[in-house]
Amino acid sequence: MTLHVVFRLAGNEYAIPVDAVLQMETFSGATFVPGAPSYVAGIVTVRGTIVPVINLRARFGLPPLALTLDSRIIVSECAGRVVALLVDSAREVLKLDLAKHQPAPGIVTEQASGFVHSVHSLGQRLLLLVDLPKILGEISHEHAPRSRLGDGSETPQLPG
Amino acid sequence: MTAPAELREFVAAYLVEAEEHLATANSQLLAIEAAQRGGEANPRAVRETFRSLHTIKGLSAMVGVEPIVAIAHRLESFLREFDRSGAPLPPQAIDGLLRGVRAIEQRVAALGRGDIAQEPSDELLAELDSLGLARPVPAVSSRTLDLEPALYGKLAPFEIDQIFRGIALGKRALRAEFVPSPARVAEGLSINSVRERLGAIAEIVRVLPQALPVSPDAPGGLSFVLIVLTSASDEAIVERVGTALGAIRNIAAELSPPAPAEPELVSEPPPELALDDGFDVQTRRGVVRVDVSRLDDAMEGLSALIVTRFRLARAVASLGERGVNTRELSAIMLDNARQLRDLRAAIVRVRMVPVSELLERVPLLVRGLRRSANRAVRLELEGGTAELDKSVCERLFPVIVHLVRNAVDHAIETPDERLRRGKPEEGLLRITCSARSNTRLELTVSDDGRGIDRTSVARKAGRPSPNDDAGLLDLLCIPGLSTRDIATTTSGRGMGMEIVKRTIVDELGGELAVSSELGKGTTFTLQVPLTISIVDAFSFECAEQRFVVPVSMVDEIIEVDPEGLAPLPAADDGSPRVDIISRRGMALPMIQLAQVFRLKKTQATPGKAIIVRRAGAPLAFAVDRMLGQQEVVIRPINDVLIRAPGISGATDLGDGRPTLVLDLIALSVSLSALPKAQGARS
Numbered sequence: 001m002t003l004h005v006v007f008r009l010a011g012n013e014y015a016i017p018v019d020a021v022l023q024m025e026t027f028s029g030a031t032f033v034p035g036a037p038s039y040v041a042g043i044v045t046v047r048g049t050i051v052p053v054i055n056l057r058a059r060f061g062l063p064p065l066a067l068t069l070d071s072r073i074i075v076s077e078c079a080g081r082v083v084a085l086l087v088d089s090a091r092e093v094l095k096l097d098l099a100k101h102q103p104a105p106g107i108v109t110e111q112a113s114g115f116v117h118s119v120h121s122l123g124q125r126l127l128l129l130v131d132l133p134k135i136l137g138e139i140s141h142e143h144a145p146r147s148r149l150g151d152g153s154e155t156p157q158l159p160g
Numbered sequence: 161m162t163a164p165a166e167l168r169e170f171v172a173a174y175l176v177e178a179e180e181h182l183a184t185a186n187s188q189l190l191a192i193e194a195a196q197r198g199g200e201a202n203p204r205a206v207r208e209t210f211r212s213l214h215t216i217k218g219l220s221a222m223v224g225v226e227p228i229v230a231i232a233h234r235l236e237s238f239l240r241e242f243d244r245s246g247a248p249l250p251p252q253a254i255d256g257l258l259r260g261v262r263a264i265e266q267r268v269a270a271l272g273r274g275d276i277a278q279e280p281s282d283e284l285l286a287e288l289d290s291l292g293l294a295r296p297v298p299a300v301s302s303r304t305l306d307l308e309p310a311l312y313g314k315l316a317p318f319e320i321d322q323i324f325r326g327i328a329l330g331k332r333a334l335r336a337e338f339v340p341s342p343a344r345v346a347e348g349l350s351i352n353s354v355r356e357r358l359g360a361i362a363e364i365v366r367v368l369p370q371a372l373p374v375s376p377d378a379p380g381g382l383s384f385v386l387i388v389l390t391s392a393s394d395e396a397i398v399e400r401v402g403t404a405l406g407a408i409r410n411i412a413a414e415l416s417p418p419a420p421a422e423p424e425l426v427s428e429p430p431p432e433l434a435l436d437d438g439f440d441v442q443t444r445r446g447v448v449r450v451d452v453s454r455l456d457d458a459m460e461g462l463s464a465l466i467v468t469r470f471r472l473a474r475a476v477a478s479l480g481e482r483g484v485n486t487r488e489l490s491a492i493m494l495d496n497a498r499q500l501r502d503l504r505a506a507i508v509r510v511r512m513v514p515v516s517e518l519l520e521r522v523p524l525l526v527r528g529l530r531r532s533a534n535r536a537v538r539l540e541l542e543g544g545t546a547e548l549d550k551s552v553c554e555r556l557f558p559v560i561v562h563l564v565r566n567a568v569d570h571a572i573e574t575p576d577e578r579l580r581r582g583k584p585e586e587g588l589l590r591i592t593c594s595a596r597s598n599t600r601l602e603l604t605v606s607d608d609g610r611g612i613d614r615t616s617v618a619r620k621a622g623r624p625s626p627n628d629d630a631g632l633l634d635l636l637c638i639p640g641l642s643t644r645d646i647a648t649t650t651s652g653r654g655m656g657m658e659i660v661k662r663t664i665v666d667e668l669g670g671e672l673a674v675s676s677e678l679g680k681g682t683t684f685t686l687q688v689p690l691t692i693s694i695v696d697a698f699s700f701e702c703a704e705q706r707f708v709v710p711v712s713m714v715d716e717i718i719e720v721d722p723e724g725l726a727p728l729p730a731a732d733d734g735s736p737r738v739d740i741i742s743r744r745g746m747a748l749p750m751i752q753l754a755q756v757f758r759l760k761k762t763q764a765t766p767g768k769a770i771i772v773r774r775a776g777a778p779l780a781f782a783v784d785r786m787l788g789q790q791e792v793v794i795r796p797i798n799d800v801l802i803r804a805p806g807i808s809g810a811t812d813l814g815d816g817r818p819t820l821v822l823d824l825i826a827l828s829v830s831l832s833a834l835p836k837a838q839g840a841r842s
Contacts, residue, residue, distance in 0.1 A: 031818045032705060034757030035804030043802055043810060043818045045795070050810045050818055052801040081799055137801075 002098055005074060006127060007090035010062045014087075015096065015120065015127040022046075022075040022082065024090055027053075027067065041086055046075050053084045059135060060115055078132045085135070094127075096120055101129060171271070174223050176449050178268045181212040181219075183520055185261050188212070190523045193254045201248035203318040209257070210239040216264060227277045228267050234288035235260045246318020256291045258524075259284070306411045307335060311368055311385055319365050319387075323411075326363065326389035333412045334362070334390060336397070339372070339383040349402065351384050357401045362390035387411070452550055455511050462507055463793040466500060469493075470790070470814025504791065508691055512547035515593040515601070518557060519543050522564060522591060529568040536575045536586040537568055546595040549691040555668060556603070556688060559660050563605040563684050564589065571609030571682055581679070583608065600670075600712075601690050606683035612636070612676040633674045637661040664688060665826065695794060697821065699787040699813060700768070703759035707783075708792055708811055709822045715771045715778060717786060718743060720750070741769060741780060750780035756806075756831065772824045779828045794821050805830035 003018035023046070030042030030053045039058035043050050053073055057064055070089035075082065101118040117131040188209040195202035217232035235257055242249055249257075263284055267277035305312060305323065315323075323333050338354045351367070358364060365387045374381040390397070394408050476493060480486045519541050526539045548556075572578075572587035579585055588608045596602045617635050618625040626632045636657040664670045670688035697708040698717070718741075726740040726747075739750045750769055754761050769780040792811040795818070797803055806827025810818035 029817070031810070031820060032759075033802045033804060033807065033820065034759070035807070036802050040801050043797070045810070045812060045816070045818050050795045050797050050799075050802070052799050054801070083799065083801070 001095040004094050004096050004127075004129075005090060006092040006094055007072065007074060007085075007087040009056055009060065009088050010065070013125060013127050014116070015094070015129050016074065016076065016085075016132065018093065020076050020078060020132055022077055025073050025075065025084075026069075027071045027073045027086060029067070044073065044084060046082070046084065049082060051075065051082050051084050053086050054135060055086045056135070057086075057088075076132060078136055081136060083136055094122070096122070096127070104128070171223055172451060173449060174219055175268060175272050176451075177219060178216055178228075178264075181216045182261060182265050182268065185209050185212040185216075186258070186524050187520060189254055189257055189261065190527060192249055193251075193527075196248065196251050196254075201246070201318070203243070203246045203316075206239060206249060207243050210236060210243045213239065213261075225267070225271065225277050227279045228264050230285070231260055231263050231267075231280050231288065234285065234291070238288070238291045244317065246316060246321050253291055256287055258527075260288050305333065306409070307387075311335075311370070311387075314368055315366060315387070322365055323387065323389065326365075327412050331363075331389040331391050332410055333365075334388050334394075334397075335409045335411045336386045336388065336401075337370075337383050337407070338386065339378045339380075341377075341379050354384075354401055355386070358386060358388060358397070361392045361396060361400055362388040364388050450510075452511075455507070455550070458507055459511070462500075462504055466504075466791060466793055467812045467814060469496065469500060470812070472496075474814050501791065508549070511550050511691070513550050513553055514543070515546045515548060516543040518548070518553050518560070519591060519593065521557075522560065525561060525564055526568065526589065529565060533569050534574065535568055535572050536578075537572055538586045538588050540588065540590040542590070542592040542594075544592075544594050546593055546601055547690070548601055548688075552668060552688055552691065555663055556686075559663050559686070560591070560603075560605065562657075562660055564591075567605065567607040567609065567682070571607045571611075573610055595690070596687060600687050603686040603688070604683055605686075606681060608681040611678040611680055612674075612682055613678060629673070629675045632676065633657075633661075633672065636674065671825075695792060696789065697792045697811075698770070698789050699792075699819070700770070700783045701785050701787055702757075702783040703754040703761055704784075705759060706787065706813065706819050707753075707822050708813070708819055709770060709824055711789065713772055713823065713825050715773045716743070718769050718771065718780075720767060720769045720782060725750075739782075743771070743778075743780075748778050748780055750782050751828075751831070753781045753783050756781075756827070770824065772828060781824055781827075792819075792821065 004015040005018055005021050005024070006013055006015050008014070025046070027044075030044050032042045033040060033052075036042075036052070039055050041053040041055040041058075044053055045051070055064075056062075065088060068088075070091075071086065072090040073084040073086050074090055075084045101120050104116045104119050115131050115135050116128040117134075118129045120127040120129060188205040191205040192202045192209070195205070213232050213236040217229055217236055220226075220228040220232060238253070238257075263280060270277050305320070307315075312320075327333055336358070338349075338351060340349075340351060344350070355364060355367060368385045368387070370383050370385055372378045372381055372383050392400075397408060473493060476486050476489050479489070522541065523539055526537055529535070530537050567589050568587075572589070573581065573583070575585045578587065590604070590606045592602075592604045594602050612632060614632050614635075615625045617632065621635050621638050623635060623638075626635055637660075639656070639658045661672055664672045664686050668688045670686060672687075673685045674682065675685070676682040696711040698711060698714060699706060699708045701707075720741060724742050737752065737755070740747050741750045742748075748771070752761075753759075767783070767785045769782050771778050771780045773779075790813075792813070794809040794811055796809050797807060806823055807820050808823040808826070809821040811821050813819050
């Protein structure tokens, strides 16, 4: 049995192992970072460290939602990187039996843009287990922000 | 089981001290080797090495690290023979000694990681033991000098050897005496000035102070006997030094020897080498060794203090806005600001280390590379007196290692090839460090090797050939680019130029440049800040978002006069406008920061322009309004998702939210570099 944090996003319930979670916090806005991918809501300071906030709705291709009092960020760690996941709400921690994880049906994977690696049935509830490394993106240098700012044709050209 | 706190602390101190002595041993062994190449002995370096190893042995015995004691003991006892006799070390012994020192280093490093030090292998011990077979040729000589036994006894064997070598070369060995007195001091004659003048025409072997009965002639009860080697005549010496030198006497004995020197004096080790002197470093007064992490803690505490101060300042300001009289509070705030600045300066000073610390391991590195790459390389180091932050130093070192490796492995040709090209057989690798300003250090790594072939680098990268050095650097820093076909043993892996650039430019906020001439050589120039983390910065607002920019990057801040704006003909591709503004009669380009960052404009006309200088050419960034100037704590932005050109970090201005710290110079460079990069891609 492994502890999981359960969070909600556009009516669905998702789960992430507690081991990957550093802390959860209420969210009142992040600082916009020019040139960051569109699903990055900005940066926040967590215990003195600058952490990017990934808007999971934007990342999963779901319609945006205004911030509410329930909005939370889940500060997670993955392969040495620390990021915060912005979710609609998160207020439950459940023990899940890893053996009961099932591969995600194609339709679910598709809906979640491939960010769900398996599902877990718990009575009437269906928990979607998210693929954290995939959400963070294995970003190679080709996709590094350096080129991102220059991608558009709107880049100013200096005279001379 | 955990060790008691004192013991842990003691081990930490042991590690620091051992590392220091290992560094000394390494550099002194290299000095001995260098002297050997010039055909000389370097007895001083032998002694230093001996002392370092001796201290390591003593310290290791105290903390009970037997494997290190075993190695150090062998190295030490081998060196003791040579130190006593002053005989030159056999050249082949240096390798063995360096290997022994390396073996100690590995074990010290293991202890540092919390591992245990491994027992030395039998091969290593056998090798070290076999060092001892190369006993020095005893420097005992049947010849003697016409010198008082008391003085003769004070001469070290290598000095006596030096005298006889000089005599053999046809020089005269002289004994002169200088008696200091107030009258002579008035004439400007002291032992130092005499030594200096005499040194110009003679080789001073030793200056021996001698006690005399106090007399009108010797009011200080003291004289100095100078033993020198020279080819100058007595008259020339008198002319040079004056008559202050008493009788000059030739001590090269040609006739029957005088009373034999007391031999037991010679065979005893010099007193400063007594076995119990291993801990003299601990008696050094007023020096504290501190673990860097403790300094980081102090810095962290200071950072928190500065953030709290911002909050305080805001609270005071909002009180003032509500009509409360805050005059006294403001005065206190001013005091507080000054105290914080002083405290910050004090902590920063503590964290500074001399640049020489950064460079001291380079000779050893070059020596190793010289071997494995089969190159003849001469290393020139120019460290200067600059100091830089320990954390900058630590980040800079791998970069230097990389550049040095590249130079020795790939840039400098084999000796044969160099001769064919009409170059000196020995390649030159030069590293210089100099403080550019109060805040920046410039470091160059240059070689006189084959230079970088732009065309072939471009072909490797599948890009058009760059027409200048800046373009070449862009190519070299393409991730994964390797211009070598076969990975060599030393630099096939390891980090590429890409990492060098990331460290220097992105992490340290510095600059990197290359200049290379085919057939002549390559120079890499690095500019890095002397310190990181806390900087003096301007804060400003642009499209309702706040930013800060370090004061050191800003050339000037000017008011933008909407009347004086001359927009350039707008490109039809919708790119942000570049305006031309005039500053003191000079036209300069201005870019809307909001447009570069794609922020929603809320203000029709820009209020202020921040002017930065990139590679000499000024560029203005239009912003809405300036907010103030303050010291800010810069937190690094590490995650790749949020790393972007022109953003060097984030800070907290007291509102609990991060504020982006901009590097407008890097931003302007990235803007101007883009058309080129795009051209290269198409």
